[in-house]
Amino acid sequence: MGRKKVNSQEHFGGPCHLLSPANKPMPLNPLVKRHIKRSLEYIAAHFGPHRWPSKEPKLWVLMYHRVLPADAPEMQDAEPGMVVTPETLDLHLKLLSQWAEPVFLEDWLARSAAGESLPKRAVAITFDDGWVDNYQHAFPVLKAHNFPTSIFLVSDWIGTPQMFWPERLARILRIASQLPKDDAWLNTVLGADFQHGKAPSRKQLAFIFARCKQWDDLAIHTKLDDLSNRLQLPPPETTTLLNWEQVHEMQASGIIRFGSHTRRHIRLNEELSAELAHTEICASQSLLEQKLSRPVSLFCYPNGDHSPAAVQEVREHYLGAVTTKRGINDLHTPPHQLFRVGVHNDVSSNAISFMAKLSCWL
Numbered sequence: 001m002g003r004k005k006v007n008s009q010e011h012f013g014g015p016c017h018l019l020s021p022a023n024k025p026m027p028l029n030p031l032v033k034r035h036i037k038r039s040l041e042y043i044a045a046h047f048g049p050h051r052w053p054s055k056e057p058k059l060w061v062l063m064y065h066r067v068l069p070a071d072a073p074e075m076q077d078a079e080p081g082m083v084v085t086p087e088t089l090d091l092h093l094k095l096l097s098q099w100a101e102p103v104f105l106e107d108w109l110a111r112s113a114a115g116e117s118l119p120k121r122a123v124a125i126t127f128d129d130g131w132v133d134n135y136q137h138a139f140p141v142l143k144a145h146n147f148p149t150s151i152f153l154v155s156d157w158i159g160t161p162q163m164f165w166p167e168r169l170a171r172i173l174r175i176a177s178q179l180p181k182d183d184a185w186l187n188t189v190l191g192a193d194f195q196h197g198k199a200p201s202r203k204q205l206a207f208i209f210a211r212c213k214q215w216d217d218l219a220i221h222t223k224l225d226d227l228s229n230r231l232q233l234p235p236p237e238t239t240t241l242l243n244w245e246q247v248h249e250m251q252a253s254g255i256i257r258f259g260s261h262t263r264r265h266i267r268l269n270e271e272l273s274a275e276l277a278h279t280e281i282c283a284s285q286s287l288l289e290q291k292l293s294r295p296v297s298l299f300c301y302p303n304g305d306h307s308p309a310a311v312q313e314v315r316e317h318y319l320g321a322v323t324t325k326r327g328i329n330d331l332h333t334p335p336h337q338l339f340r341v342g343v344h345n346d347v348s349s350n351a352i353s354f355m356a357k358l359s360c361w362l
């Protein structure tokens with residue numbers, strides 16, 4: 001099974017500090033830090049590129065994952081940086097409707113490919129993974145604003161109790177009364193600072209997930225299957241993903257369209273075989289088209305990983321695809337490597353912080 005080196009600092013960056021005269025790091029006072037952050041957000045929100053007049057059409061593609069009320073029990077196993085509350089989503093849609101023209105991503109791409117005119121400032125909303133909370137908590141808000149939206153589904157997992165491996169692992173760490181101390185894989189991913197008998201903090205969880213990414217997705221699921229069997233854990237009480245009935249109801253509303261996010265949420269990196277990449281990219285599209293009775297023209301790379309071979313395969317079968325790279329799209333952006341702006345509650349729960357995100361400066 002593939003294992004690759006991951007530098008966790010690449011994912012989470014180092015601590016913010018100044019250098020003292022003796023060149024020793026001097027931590028910033030939290031109040032000063034907050035004040036600097038707010039000032040930078042204010043500048044970005046009011047003077048960033050999203051405020052500049054443009055002669056060329058520009059497209060912002062927003063990336064969401066989960067929508068959960070602040071007190072939802074699901075919050076305890078949710079991966080950090082993945083959630084907005086329904087209130088925050090409502091605020092975002094209100095602000096976006098005033099600032100740009102909402103579009104379906106596939107419509108913008110089709111009009112761009114045909115050389116048709118496009119709005120100078122367009123915004124497309126996307127949700128990754130097909131969480132059931134998209135139906136429960138996002139759909140009512142999207143309907144209220146009549147906001148065109150694309151949801152990327154993991155085709156083989158719709159209507160199943162399957163969970164993504166970060167939530168599976170978080171749940172195991174939360175409910176297992178005792179974890180084995182002799183499991184080399186578990187010890188590696190938990191890290192030296194993990195304390196048995198104490199639930200990991202959200203920050204610790206983020207580092208644990210980053211360490212897991214040394215293994216390929218199917219290998220991680222196999223490890224978690226073994227661990228769950230060994231610990232004799234009960235199956236989860238609730239499902240986390242959408243079912244076909246919910247998908248069909250959302251499609252019938254006319255404001256939600258669906259794209260592919262592979263068959264089993266497999267990262268399409270260099271280590272993946274061409275054969276496996278092909279089936280994840282193409283079989284997911286065939287299944288979705290058959291179930292939805294309409295063409296599926298958009299693709300979303302799991303975890304943002306996209307090898308050149310995967311991009312080529314996606315280019316042959318889809319009109320466009322989204323990455324997790326931050327940026328603003330224009331007519332020169334490759335349609336199969338579109339930029340997005342990732343938003344979640346910790347960084348966009350008020351108007352200033354949200355508009356600052358659209359600048360792509362912070």
Ligand SMILES: [Zn+2]
Pocket residue numbers: 128129261265302303
């Ligand atoms: Zn995903």
